[in-house]
Amino acid sequence: MGFLEYAPAPxxxxxxxxxxxxxxxxDGEFVxxxxxxxxxxxxxxxxxxxxxxxxxxADVDAAVxxxxxxxxxxxxxxxxxxxxxxxxxxxxxxxxxxxELAVAESLDNGKPIKESRDVDVPLVAAxxxxxxxxxxxxxxxxxxxxxxxxGVAGQVIPWNFPLLMLAWKIAPALAxxxxxxxKPAETTPLTALIFAEIVxxxxxxxxVVNIVTGAGATGAALVRHPDVDKVAxxxxxxVGREIARTLAGTGTSLTLELGGKAANIVFDDAPIDQxxxxxxxxxxxxxxHVCCAGSRLLVQESIHDEVIDRLKQRLSTLxxxxxxxxxxxxxxxxxxxxxxxxxxxxxxxEQEGAERWTADCEIPDKGFWFAPTVFTGVExxxxxxxxxxxxxxxxxxxxxxxxxxxxxxxxxxxGLSAGIWSDKGSRILAVADKLRAGVVWANTxxxxxPASPFGGYKESGYGREGGRHGLSAYLKPAAPAxxxxxxxxxxxxxxSETASAGKEVAR
Amino acid sequence: xxxxxxSRRTAVDVLGxxxxxxxxxRFLHGLPxxxxxxxxxxxxxxxxxxxxxxxxxxxxxxxxxxxxxxxxEGADTPGxxxxxxxxxxxxxxxxxxxxPVAAVCVYGDMVPYAIDALGDRHGDPDDGGISVAAVATAFxxxxxxxxVKLADTRDAVAAGADxxxxxxxxxxxxxxxxxxxxxxxxxxxxACRRDDGSSASLKVILETxxxxxxxxxxxxxxxxxxxxxDFIKTSTGKVSPAAxxxxxxxxxxxxxxxxxxxxxxxxxxxxxxxxxxxxxxxxLVTVAETAGEEWLQPHLFRFGASSLxxxxxxxxxxxxTGRYSGPDYVTLD
Numbered sequence: 001m002g003f004l005e006y007a008p009a010p011x012x013x014x015x016x017x018x019x020x021x022x023x024x025x026x027d028g029e030f031v032x033x034x035x036x037x038x039x040x041x042x043x044x045x046x047x048x049x050x051x052x053x054x055x056x057x058a059d060v061d062a063a064v065x066x067x068x069x070x071x072x073x074x075x076x077x078x079x080x081x082x083x084x085x086x087x088x089x090x091x092x093x094x095x096x097x098x099x100e101l102a103v104a105e106s107l108d109n110g111k112p113i114k115e116s117r118d119v120d121v122p123l124v125a126a127x128x129x130x131x132x133x134x135x136x137x138x139x140x141x142x143x144x145x146x147x148x149x150x151g152v153a154g155q156v157i158p159w160n161f162p163l164l165m166l167a168w169k170i171a172p173a174l175a176x177x178x179x180x181x182x183k184p185a186e187t188t189p190l191t192a193l194i195f196a197e198i199v200x201x202x203x204x205x206x207x208v209v210n211i212v213t214g215a216g217a218t219g220a221a222l223v224r225h226p227d228v229d230k231v232a233x234x235x236x237x238x239v240g241r242e243i244a245r246t247l248a249g250t251g252t253s254l255t256l257e258l259g260g261k262a263a264n265i266v267f268d269d270a271p272i273d274q275x276x277x278x279x280x281x282x283x284x285x286x287x288x289h290v291c292c293a294g295s296r297l298l299v300q301e302s303i304h305d306e307v308i309d310r311l312k313q314r315l316s317t318l319x320x321x322x323x324x325x326x327x328x329x330x331x332x333x334x335x336x337x338x339x340x341x342x343x344x345x346x347x348x349x350e351q352e353g354a355e356r357w358t359a360d361c362e363i364p365d366k367g368f369w370f371a372p373t374v375f376t377g378v379e380x381x382x383x384x385x386x387x388x389x390x391x392x393x394x395x396x397x398x399x400x401x402x403x404x405x406x407x408x409x410x411x412x413x414x415g416l417s418a419g420i421w422s423d424k425g426s427r428i429l430a431v432a433d434k435l436r437a438g439v440v441w442a443n444t445x446x447x448x449x450p451a452s453p454f455g456g457y458k459e460s461g462y463g464r465e466g467g468r469h470g471l472s473a474y475l476k477p478a479a480p481a482x483x484x485x486x487x488x489x490x491x492x493x494x495x496s497e498t499a500s501a502g503k504e505v506a507r
Numbered sequence: 508x509x510x511x512x513x514s515r516r517t518a519v520d521v522l523g524x525x526x527x528x529x530x531x532x533r534f535l536h537g538l539p540x541x542x543x544x545x546x547x548x549x550x551x552x553x554x555x556x557x558x559x560x561x562x563x564x565x566x567x568x569x570x571x572x573x574x575x576x577x578x579x580e581g582a583d584t585p586g587x588x589x590x591x592x593x594x595x596x597x598x599x600x601x602x603x604x605x606x607p608v609a610a611v612c613v614y615g616d617m618v619p620y621a622i623d624a625l626g627d628r629h630g631d632p633d634d635g636g637i638s639v640a641a642v643a644t645a646f647x648x649x650x651x652x653x654x655v656k657l658a659d660t661r662d663a664v665a666a667g668a669d670x671x672x673x674x675x676x677x678x679x680x681x682x683x684x685x686x687x688x689x690x691x692x693x694x695x696x697x698a699c700r701r702d703d704g705s706s707a708s709l710k711v712i713l714e715t716x717x718x719x720x721x722x723x724x725x726x727x728x729x730x731x732x733x734x735x736x737d738f739i740k741t742s743t744g745k746v747s748p749a750a751x752x753x754x755x756x757x758x759x760x761x762x763x764x765x766x767x768x769x770x771x772x773x774x775x776x777x778x779x780x781x782x783x784x785x786x787x788x789x790x791l792v793t794v795a796e797t798a799g800e801e802w803l804q805p806h807l808f809r810f811g812a813s814s815l816x817x818x819x820x821x822x823x824x825x826x827x828t829g830r831y832s833g834p835d836y837v838t839l840d
Contacts, residue, residue: 002800003562003565003566003569003791003795003800003803004795004796004800006556006557006558006559006562007558007559007560007561007562007563008559008560009557009558009559114555118555269539269540270539271539271540271541271542271545272539273539273541273545273546273549273760274541274542274544274545274546274549277545277548277549278545317796326555326556326557327556327557423539423540423542443542443544443545444544444545444548
């Protein structure tokens with residue numbers, strides 16, 4: 001056995017103290033739901049982890065009512081400084097329980113422990129620290145002095161970064177003085193429920209954070225709920241479109257962070273070894289379950305063969321396997337359903353004439369797995385160049401000139417992110433300026449920071465999360481002088497409340 | 508055709524017959540750039556590999572077998588060199604199964620004492636022997652005339668040194684006189700030839716701590732390889748920073764690319780500043796995942812180190828007994 005077959009180095013599961021069954025977290029307590037339950041499983045071996053309550057409409061009503069009470073009576077009346085104290089406390093508790101959260105995340109989601117440990121959980125803490133700092137500085141959020149919270153936020157998040165997406169949603173909402181009802185994804189509820197324990201530990205006033213678990217119907221009940229003032233959704237474009245249709249004309253604020261088909265553009269003067277790493281990180285990070293993944297590699301024709309050659313060699317060193325092993329690079333696909341979707345689209349890719357290459361790695365017997373795959377000879381008209389695969393599948397296209405690269409990169413209904421690889425600073429700036437994507441990375445990919453706004457163009461959604469911009473999705477300007485003294489913080493729906501979302505759309 | 512001849516031929520293919528400043532500049536400055544942030548991220552990621560149980564035991568033994576146990580002090584004496592040799596041959600006094608180091612590395616005038624102390628153990632580390640490496644060419648600064656550098660080299664080779672560790676003229680490199688650096692390496696390599704036609708192997712020290720940018724490290728690595736280096740080595744150990752993981756990663760990428768181009772394998776030696784087993788294991792991981800596992804052999808990878816050995820021995824004892832001992836359970840030298 002060679003050195004490169006590193007001996008197993010599994011992270012211990014002993015740190016977890018999971019319950020057999022979890023209820024819904026409403027008004028500061030875990031309560032039994034009325035909609036029955038479902039089982040959450042580990043995608044790496046399909047073993048059950050815990051029974052999770054399914055929230056029915058009545059449970060969603062109770063959660064929204066609790067959030068409304070908490071907003072009116074407590075949270076909107078607290079000073080920014082006091083809200084900040086709670087958020088700082090949550091951030092510290094996340095750090096204290098970081099290992100536990102990382103293990104739970106990898107277990108439930110299938111992502112490698114090195115990613116949950118080194119990326120997801122540290123970013124979660126960073127997000128809470130960042131927005132904790134904003135809580136008493138909302139006058140500088142760009143909406144003038146004395147901006148007000150919107151009220152109750154209904155938030156629905158996806159399964160690819162379960163805890164991180166929770167932090168992206170909850171931290172700015174709470175800092176701005178809103179209360180929340182959050183629905184985690186059906187396949188990854190575990191860390192949200194551990195987060196509920198952290199909320200209890202932090203002594204957050206009851207009802208400020210409510211977590212309702214369930215599937216699509218629960219999410220639909222939440223976003224459609226008449227007493228929700230603001231909906232924030234991250235997920236597929238199809239569901240996002242449905243939500244937008246539901247909420248049209250209701251006056252409820254809406255931000256959407258949807259799919260993507262990002263172009264990662266490699267020019268012939270790129271720092272080649274780092275570009276290869278960036279391509280790998282761009283599409284194989286988190287098994288490609290990343291809305292901003294660099295799934296379309298646009299490589300300059302003159303270096304195409306060299307890049308593909310080096311890329312294949314590099315991919316052959318990736319380790320696929322047990323997500324809890326500290327040396328695993330590629331974990332499990334999150335669900336059977338997603339695996340089926342990836343298989344279907346890759347089959348279409350072959351049928352359409354693209355050349356498929358798959359890394360030679362052993363696939364475990366149980367669980368959901370997909371080996372890193374590269375399609376070369378992909379044409380812009382192929383489905384794998386148009387549709388989001390949301391898996392470890394890279395489509396390679398070529399270009400000859402910067403203008404062609406820009407045109408091809410922009411020729412997509414999406415516009416969430418893009419990457420540029422070049423040693424020439426002036427070219428990076430010129431190209432970045434012309435890309436219609438919310439985030440453009442230069443000589444790096446998939447880097448996140450709470451201070452940096454994130455969001456999309458076109459079918460990738462609207463609204464920005466992160467940074468000062470992320471706050472405006474949860475705030476409205478101060479009330480007119482006459483109204484201000486009557487009911488501070490109390491939200492009444494009206495046209496003016498959609499102003500912040502409307503501004504983002506215009507972007 | 509031997510791989511070395513192949514390598515020569517490839518160098519001529521790359522540069523043409525005349526390796527003048529213009530040709531070298533055109534080639535070296537045409538290499539793809541290095542993104543510092545990306546390089547450091549990659550080396551940090553490699554540093555997070557978790558090497559446990561059987562892999563760790565293998566790694567610790569292999570690290571010992573790749574060490575050039577070094578003493579390069581003005582105060583060195585024949586007695587000090589004899590101690591070093593004894594330590595290198597039997598690193599752990601309590602455990603006869605402990606492998607020997609690859610080589611001892613000394614100043615040229617200490618070579619006869621090292622060879623004498625080694626006796627039968629003197630030989631190729633690939634065959635279980637211990638070789639003798641000598642620093643030459645006005646080490647560590649390299650500030651002497653070419654004639655003196657060549658005489659320094661011939662002297663060490665004549666005394667029986669198996670490897671010569673030369674320094675490049677960093678001043679010439681930084682001021683763009685690439686052909687001067689190139690010619691010096693070529694001539695020192697020539698001076699490594701013994702009377703019987705065989706040759707001492709040549710390690711070229713780039714002194715990366717003085718080159719300042721990763722682009723320069725990459726160019727100097729290519730320059731040394733094109734001029735015929737058998738090994739490229741990071742540092743003298745006399746300049747800070749000495750070896751770092753990103754610099755070593757970059758040099759490994761160059762030897763990997765050179766192998767792809769010419770079919771010839773060049774060795775890499777990080778030297779100076781690697782003191783803990785934990786760090787050394789990160790280097791092994793970086794070698795295996797960049798150039799490939801076949802590079803983890805004495806003729807393709809070495810650690811230039813002195814204090815590293817004892818830390819590896821302590822870790823090795825821990826693996827064997829399950830307990831940590833202390834610094835008094837390994838010998839000073």
